[in-house]
Amino acid sequence: MLLDVKSLTKRFGGLTAVSNVAFGIERGEIIGIFGPNGSGKTTTLSLIAGILKPTSGVILWKGNDISTLSPFEVAQQGLVKTFQNPQLFPELTVVEHMRIACHLHIKRELGINRLRTLIGGMPVGLDRLLEQKIDQVLALCRLSSQRNEQAAALSYGGEKMLGVAMGMLCEPELLLLDEPASGLGHDEIANLDAVLRDLKSHGVTLCIIDHKVGFLGRLADRSIALHHGAVIASGKTSDVLADESVVAAYLGKKHA
Numbered sequence: 001m002l003l004d005v006k007s008l009t010k011r012f013g014g015l016t017a018v019s020n021v022a023f024g025i026e027r028g029e030i031i032g033i034f035g036p037n038g039s040g041k042t043t044t045l046s047l048i049a050g051i052l053k054p055t056s057g058v059i060l061w062k063g064n065d066i067s068t069l070s071p072f073e074v075a076q077q078g079l080v081k082t083f084q085n086p087q088l089f090p091e092l093t094v095v096e097h098m099r100i101a102c103h104l105h106i107k108r109e110l111g112i113n114r115l116r117t118l119i120g121g122m123p124v125g126l127d128r129l130l131e132q133k134i135d136q137v138l139a140l141c142r143l144s145s146q147r148n149e150q151a152a153a154l155s156y157g158g159e160k161m162l163g164v165a166m167g168m169l170c171e172p173e174l175l176l177l178d179e180p181a182s183g184l185g186h187d188e189i190a191n192l193d194a195v196l197r198d199l200k201s202h203g204v205t206l207c208i209i210d211h212k213v214g215f216l217g218r219l220a221d222r223s224i225a226l227h228h229g230a231v232i233a234s235g236k237t238s239d240v241l242a243d244e245s246v247v248a249a250y251l252g253k254k255h256a
C-alpha cells in the first residue's frame, strides 16, 4: 500500500470536518473522492499533504507516519498537492513558472547541502537537464505551444493545467488534485481527462477530488464518498456512485 489513512479526524473548534476517515491507495491507481459541499474533501487532502495537522489518526506513506511532517517535507517524500486555483504571476510566462517550480527537483537531485553551493550558479549540465524535464512535462500537460505566453493570457483551464504541470516538476509519486475540473468547459475537461490518463501511464498515482461526477466517474478506478466528514461508501467508482446513501447525500433523501 502506497498510502494508508487510518482513523483520520480533524476538528475546527466544535466542528468535525473529517471524522474517523480510513482508506488506502495502491501504486498506479486513480482514486476519486466525492462528496457534497462541506463534506471534508479538501480538508482530507490538506491533511495528507501536511498543510493541516490531524486532531487524531495516522497517515502512513510506504509504512511511515507522515502526519507530523511539514508540507515541504511531505512533498519531498513524493506526495504533492495541486491547488484549485493556482497562484500565478500574471506577467511571468508559462516556462518561467516552470523554472520556479524546479527548486524542489533541484533539491532532490543534488541534496539540500549541494543546493547551497548552487547559489553562485548551477553546475554545468544541470540547467540543460532541467530544461529537458520542463519540456517533457509541458508536452505531457499539452502546454508546449503556450510555453512563452504570459500567465495572464492563459484560459482558466490553462492556468489550472499549469498548476498541474508545476506539481509534476516535484516528481510526485502521488499527485493530489483539488477540483481540477471545476470551472472548465467540455473541451477543457476532455483535455484534462487525457492528460491525467497520460500521467497515470507515466507511473503517477492520482488522488482526485471533484464535484463533476461524470468526469471523475469515468476516470477513477476506485472512489470514496464523504458526507459530513465521514466515509459513507467506498469501492469501485460505479458502485460508489450508485450507492443509495451517496445519491441521497448529493440530491437529498427524497430523490434517492
Ligand SMILES: Nc1ncnc2c1ncn2[C@@H]1O[C@H](COP(=O)(O)OP(=O)(O)OP(=O)(O)O)[C@@H](O)[C@H]1O
Pocket (backbone or CB within 6 Å): 012, 015, 016, 017, 035, 036, 037, 038, 039, 040, 041, 042, 043, 044
Ligand atoms: N480552516 C477552517 N476553519 C474552520 N472550519 C473549516 C476550515 N476549513 C474547513 N472548514 C469547515 O470544514 C468543513 C469541511 O470543509 P472542506 O473544505 O474540507 O469541505 P469540501 O468537501 O472540500 O467542500 P467544497 O466542496 O465546498 O470545497 C466545512 O464545514 C468547512 O466550513
